Amino acid sequence: MKTTLLTLSILLSSLAQLSAQEMTGVFFDPRDGKEYETIFIEVELEGGATVMKEWLGQNLNYAMEDGSYCYNNYEEYCDTFGRLYHWKAALKACPAGWHLPNDLEISVLTKKHGGTKSAGASFKEGGESGLNLIMAGFGEADGTFIDVGVNGYYWKKSEGSDSPGLLTIHNGVDYFTDESIDASHRNSVRCVRD
Incomplete structure (x- = not known):
């Protein structure tokens, strides 16, 4: 009986810790x-409703016939950093049942982690969000590659628009930038489950 109670106590303690943290898959x-690796992130929506979203916890590394690249054209970079995609390829890169993150998904995640001036630190590798953006x-379209180890550039989709959006995390600062960018650039992809 004591063994059963001890086991139950340990199980309940473990469940309490999981609910306080983000879950992985x-x-x-x-x-x-x-x-x-994936990360399940619970975010609060307007009015107090909550939703659990599953994000890839690593950059996508799916080789497409056209539109996906390894940094400096070395396969070893893909093994470490995932592939870089131009916009048209990025729109098709996520597996069935997954999509590029949209403005709302970025916005609620940003709000959860302190806003644009501080959420970048949480989004980076080792940060509180669990996204581990690297x-x-x-x-560039001309075949040059820039900024590995310095900044991370991630495609995002704006609702109701075909214009490419970009979330950029910067080395050494806590903020991130959110902007539009030329579709020919080759950036990283993180997918969110539908």
């Missing part, structure tokens, strides 16, 4: 068999 991309750099 694993996703196997059926297209190429690659394994990705400084994967970006590529």
Whole structure:
């Protein structure tokens, strides 16, 4: 009886810790068999409603015939940082049942982590959000690559618009920038489950 009560007590304690933290999972991309860590993030919506969203916890590394690149064209960069995609490829890169993050998903996550002036620190590798966005750099249409280890550039989709959006995290600062960008740039992709 004492063993059962001790086991139950440990289980309840573990569950309480899980509810206080974000939960993690694993996703196997059926297209190429690659394994990705995922993070389940609960966010509060207007009026106090909450929703749980599952995000890839790693940059997408799905090789597309057209529009995906390894930094400096070295496969080893893809193994570490994931692939970089131009906008048209990014729109199709996420596996079935997943999508590029949209403005609302970025906005509620930003609000949860202190706003644009401080949420960047939480979004970065090792940050409180669990997203672990990394400084994967970006590529230009002319084939040059810039900023690996310095900044991370992530595609996002604006609701009701085909214009490419970009979330940029910066090394050494807590803020992030959110802007529009030329569709020919080659940036990282993080997917969110539908």
